[in-house]
Amino acid sequence: MQYVFGYAPVKLCDIATITRGGNFQKKNFVESGKPCIHYGQMYTHFGIYADKTLTYVNDEVFKKSKIAQPGDIIMAVTSENIEDVCSCTAWLGDEDVAISGHTAIIHHNQNPKYLSYFFHSSMFFNQKRRLAHGTKVIEVTPSKLENIEIMLPAIEEQERIVSILDRFDTLCNDIASGLPAEIESRQKQYEYYRDKLLTFKEI
Incomplete structure (x- = not known):
């Protein structure tokens, strides 16, 4: 075992x-x-x-x-x-x-x-x-x-592990405050500069 x-x-x-x-x-x-x-x-x-x-x-x-x-x-x-x-x-x-x-x-x-x-x-x-x-x-x-x-593990330890995993899950999946929001923000930033550059407008 x-x-x-x-x-x-x-x-x-x-x-x-x-x-x-x-x-x-x-x-x-x-x-x-x-x-x-x-x-x-x-x-x-x-x-x-x-x-x-x-x-x-x-x-x-x-x-x-x-x-x-x-x-x-x-x-x-x-x-x-x-x-x-x-x-x-x-x-x-x-x-x-x-x-x-x-x-x-x-x-x-x-x-x-x-x-x-x-x-x-x-x-x-x-x-x-x-x-x-x-x-x-x-x-x-x-x-x-x-x-x-x-x-x-014991129930108490299970609860502690769940609490940690819940925070990771929120970080990765919460569109309001987690990583997807950061990715979306970066995507919008990229699109802004891309459009400025491709149309030769001043940045």
């Missing part, structure tokens, strides 16, 4: 139960109702965590669906490529949410954002690559996810 920074890896099955998602489809979406997450949205909308859904289903569909509780990890387990398979988000909304098929619902007793950050890491990527199968459709079955190894 390999130790990293004093932490021993634990298997996901030791800290979580993993179930498959349900079978509602896009045709079941309604304008308002119970919140739901479709696996296809994992690739285009959801990131490390979410507290609101894009779509809803009615009460009847909701009752027949597989449900994720606040704090659960929702993971898309099929994709067209190895990079996107196992895209996931930590559900931090204040109510249960219906989950579509082609997903795994990971119910656990750890910091949800810590686990979600882990599932976006290279350590996880290297493991899922070994577990994935298929050619046109890449899949990692929920049963295989049980053997994923995670470096798991």
Whole structure:
């Protein structure tokens, strides 16, 4: 067993139960109702965590669906490529949410954002690559996810790590105050001088 920074890896099955998602489809979406997450949205909308859904289903569909509780990890387990398979988000909304098929619902007793950050890491990527199968459709079955190894510090340390990673995430992705704003500013500055020079106007 390999130790990293004093932490021993634990298997996901030791800290979580993993179930498959349900079978509602896009045709079941309604304008308002119970919140739901479709696996296809994992690739285009959801990131490390979410507290609101894009779509809803009615009460009847909701009752027949597989449900994720606040704090659960929702993971898309099929994709067209190895990079996107196992895209996931930590559900931090204040109510249960219906989950579509082609997903795994990971119910656990750890910091949800810590686990979600882990599932976006290279350590996880290297493991899922070994577990994935298929050619046109890449899949990692929920049963295989049980053997994923995670470096798991105490909850307090998980919270500290999450706090640091949240700040990095804001720095890199917040259009108002992070690096993208700086890049946009530099792009505008470049365009200003480019236009001045190309039109031979005084700078």
